[in-house]
Amino acid sequence: MDAANGSQTLEAQVKAFFDSAPPLQNTQQLTQKLDQFIQRNSSSSANGEPRRIVCVTSGGTTAPLEQRCVRYIDNFSSGHRGATSTEYFLKAGYAVIFLYRRGSFQPFCRSLPDDPLLECFEPADELNIQVCEAYSEAVKTAIVDHHAAVKGGLLLKLPYNTIFEYLQMLQLIATSMRCLGPCLMFYLAAAVSDYYVPWKDMVEHKIQSGSHLLDVQLVQVPKMLSLLRKDWAPLAFCVSFKLETDSNILLNKAGTALEKYKMHAVVANELTTRKEQVVVVTSAEKIIVQRDKSISGNDVENPLINLLSERHAAYIKDSGR
Amino acid sequence: MDAANGSQTLEAQVKAFFDSAPPLQNTQQLTQKLDQFIQRNSSSSANGEPRRIVCVTSGGTTAPLEQRCVRYIDNFSSGHRGATSTEYFLKAGYAVIFLYRRGSFQPFCRSLPDDPLLECFEPADELNIQVCEAYSEAVKTAIVDHHAAVKGGLLLKLPYNTIFEYLQMLQLIATSMRCLGPCLMFYLAAAVSDYYVPWKDMVEHKIQSGSHLLDVQLVQVPKMLSLLRKDWAPLAFCVSFKLETDSNILLNKAGTALEKYKMHAVVANELTTRKEQVVVVTSAEKIIVQRDKSISGNDVENPLINLLSERHAAYIKDSGR
Numbered sequence: 001m002d003a004a005n006g007s008q009t010l011e012a013q014v015k016a017f018f019d020s021a022p023p024l025q026n027t028q029q030l031t032q033k034l035d036q037f038i039q040r041n042s043s044s045s046a047n048g049e050p051r052r053i054v055c056v057t058s059g060g061t062t063a064p065l066e067q068r069c070v071r072y073i074d075n076f077s078s079g080h081r082g083a084t085s086t087e088y089f090l091k092a093g094y095a096v097i098f099l100y101r102r103g104s105f106q107p108f109c110r111s112l113p114d115d116p117l118l119e120c121f122e123p124a125d126e127l128n129i130q131v132c133e134a135y136s137e138a139v140k141t142a143i144v145d146h147h148a149a150v151k152g153g154l155l156l157k158l159p160y161n162t163i164f165e166y167l168q169m170l171q172l173i174a175t176s177m178r179c180l181g182p183c184l185m186f187y188l189a190a191a192v193s194d195y196y197v198p199w200k201d202m203v204e205h206k207i208q209s210g211s212h213l214l215d216v217q218l219v220q221v222p223k224m225l226s227l228l229r230k231d232w233a234p235l236a237f238c239v240s241f242k243l244e245t246d247s248n249i250l251l252n253k254a255g256t257a258l259e260k261y262k263m264h265a266v267v268a269n270e271l272t273t274r275k276e277q278v279v280v281v282t283s284a285e286k287i288i289v290q291r292d293k294s295i296s297g298n299d300v301e302n303p304l305i306n307l308l309s310e311r312h313a314a315y316i317k318d319s320g321r
Numbered sequence: 322m323d324a325a326n327g328s329q330t331l332e333a334q335v336k337a338f339f340d341s342a343p344p345l346q347n348t349q350q351l352t353q354k355l356d357q358f359i360q361r362n363s364s365s366s367a368n369g370e371p372r373r374i375v376c377v378t379s380g381g382t383t384a385p386l387e388q389r390c391v392r393y394i395d396n397f398s399s400g401h402r403g404a405t406s407t408e409y410f411l412k413a414g415y416a417v418i419f420l421y422r423r424g425s426f427q428p429f430c431r432s433l434p435d436d437p438l439l440e441c442f443e444p445a446d447e448l449n450i451q452v453c454e455a456y457s458e459a460v461k462t463a464i465v466d467h468h469a470a471v472k473g474g475l476l477l478k479l480p481y482n483t484i485f486e487y488l489q490m491l492q493l494i495a496t497s498m499r500c501l502g503p504c505l506m507f508y509l510a511a512a513v514s515d516y517y518v519p520w521k522d523m524v525e526h527k528i529q530s531g532s533h534l535l536d537v538q539l540v541q542v543p544k545m546l547s548l549l550r551k552d553w554a555p556l557a558f559c560v561s562f563k564l565e566t567d568s569n570i571l572l573n574k575a576g577t578a579l580e581k582y583k584m585h586a587v588v589a590n591e592l593t594t595r596k597e598q599v600v601v602v603t604s605a606e607k608i609i610v611q612r613d614k615s616i617s618g619n620d621v622e623n624p625l626i627n628l629l630s631e632r633h634a635a636y637i638k639d640s641g642r
Contacts, residue, residue: 006486062395065394066566070396070397070512070564070566070592071394071395071396072394072395072397073386073392073393073394073395073399074392074393074394074395075392076391076392076393102435103424103435106436106439109438109439111474112438114424115427116431116437116438117437117438117441117460117463117464118427118430118463118464118467120438121464122464122468123464123465123468126465127461128461129452129460129461129464129465130533131450139438139450140448140449140450142438142439143438143439143442143443143444143450144444146439146446147443148444149443166511167532177357181378191391194535195535211539212514212540212541213538213539213541214515214538214539215536215537215539216535216536216537216538216539216542217534217535217536217537218535219533219534219535220532220533220534220535226389236541243391245387245391252596271391289577
């Protein structure tokens with residue numbers, strides 16, 4: 001197992017990962033969608049300036065344990081952060097590529113129950129259905145706002161399941177969009193698998209459950225953030241996330257990630273308080289961002305996206321565009 | 322790690338599993354719901370006979386790798402089989418307890434797209450929404466039929482996530498319902514984890530991704546089917562499933578499961594053809610059940626549930642009730 005060799009260079013680890021990955025389906029269709037999205041949004045402009053584009057990644061990635069996948073390792077992530085942030089990015093004038101885990105939270109739907117169709121609607125009579133009174137406004141807003149963003153060409157939604165799909169799609173997005181230079185932002189809120197089983201090492205069929213103990217050996221997923229910054233889209237403004245359950249190590253780990261992967265900002269969040277407060281770590285500052293509790297229905301993503309949008313604007317200005 | 326001792330008796334392994342499991346939330350509320358469900362459905366009767374009740378389990382279970390769960394091992398299962406079967410059991414006159422993985426397919430919704438709210442509705446004008454023409458009938462049927470089954474007290478839906486929740490809930494359902502004797506059926510379509518990390522062996526915090534290799538050691542989940550048959554609900558009619566990706570070993574494995582766990586029937590299905598054909602294995606027969614392709618929109622679950630319902634009726638008759 002070559003990929004198991006920890007002494008390999010990052011480039012060799014990345015090559016081993018992509019070589020081992022099953023090829024992405026529909027690459028051509030995906031490239032076409034991305035090209036149309038760039039064309040539409042780089043020609044349209046808000047207040048005379050070119051429209052900024054952000055790629056929001058959202059939800060967990062899976063690492064299959066079998067080629068004909070029955071079992072996989074998954075990361076917990078509802079996708080709430082990415083879905084909510086997408087709404088605020090759209091409000092802030094961005095066009096958004098929403099790279100999301102299939103089945104995770106969708107923009108404009110976060111105040112709805114788990115199963116909105118069955119829980120928000122009821123029969124009106126034998127022939128018709130109606131929205132339940134309690135969800136009337138939320139359902140209408142979700143459908144109208146979502147539809148406006150998608151039909152208006154401001155929101156492009158791209159689903160993934162596995163870590164293989166996620167990283168291949170992220171690379172394709174970055175290399176397709178690097179022409180946007182500093183106007184492009186990456187907001188990497190997806191919970192990406194740290195470990196995977198190289199495709200060629202996987203058993204083809206379902207693992208048999210005969211033995212009393214199972215030993216699963218996984219290889220670290222190469223940290224692609226460095227490549228995103230260095231090769232894929234070197235001028236893009238990059239924001240990554242650090243989630244920990246242990247607040248004692250959180251800020252240190254966020255600082256390390258900032259330096260190691262040359263991010264422009266790292267959003268540090270702790271599992272239990274992540275909807276109330278995050279800390280934005282940059283090379284110069286640690287800024288605590290809190291949800292404004294005085295306004296009902298407000299989210300921590302509201303001030304967070306405002307802050308990042310400001311920083312991104314300053315970054316574009318500094319880049320001389 | 323006691324549970325790792327493969328020479329333990331099944332009872333000891335089961336005790337180790339339940340001792341290690343985090344206690345089920347809302348047990349009292351769950352018991353109350355089950356009691357009401359039994360009361361309502363054992364007093365009502367179809368054609369003079371007591372109503373039959375089936376517990377359909379559906380979707381995959383997760384095995385957490387960390388106590389404050391970020392990572393877990395999951396089993397692929399959309400829950401399509403369980404959701405579809407539930408509809409046919411209701412049609413056949415059963416009351417159904419639907420024990421399902423949160424987020425998996427729901428009864429009456431299988432012909433709808435992944436994200437029905439956003440894909441089936443559109444703005445009618447600035448103030449109103451409407452169902453898209455293409456989904457009009459499917460959406461209406463889903464809401465009306467689902468509502469009728471739930472409000473009519475014939476469908477009780479109980480969600481789970483982890484293998485710990487699933488097995489504790491299954492035990493509670495079985496012991497609460499054993500009073501129904503042979504009128505009770507278990508239709509165990511859930512894809513249950515074969516391996517787990519005992520709760521007490523789990524790290525509390527998120528596994529750190531420092532090292533290049535990760536070695537995950539898992540213990541086999543004790544096979545509770547034997548206990549279901551022997552202790553939890555000895556008179557119930559029990560149907561389990563065997564899914565394999567390798568058709569060469571499928572029927573043998575189904576036969577072994579039938580004998581080992583004393584099931585009344587095992588439904589053998591192969592991953593790629595599972596929506597077209599299954600084989601019902603009993604001690605006397607192997608019956609191939611196929612989807613009737615001449616009728617559009619027909620499912621293999623239609624003849625499957627008809628067959629099982631007949632066998633269950635014969636079983637009740639043989640039991641002298």
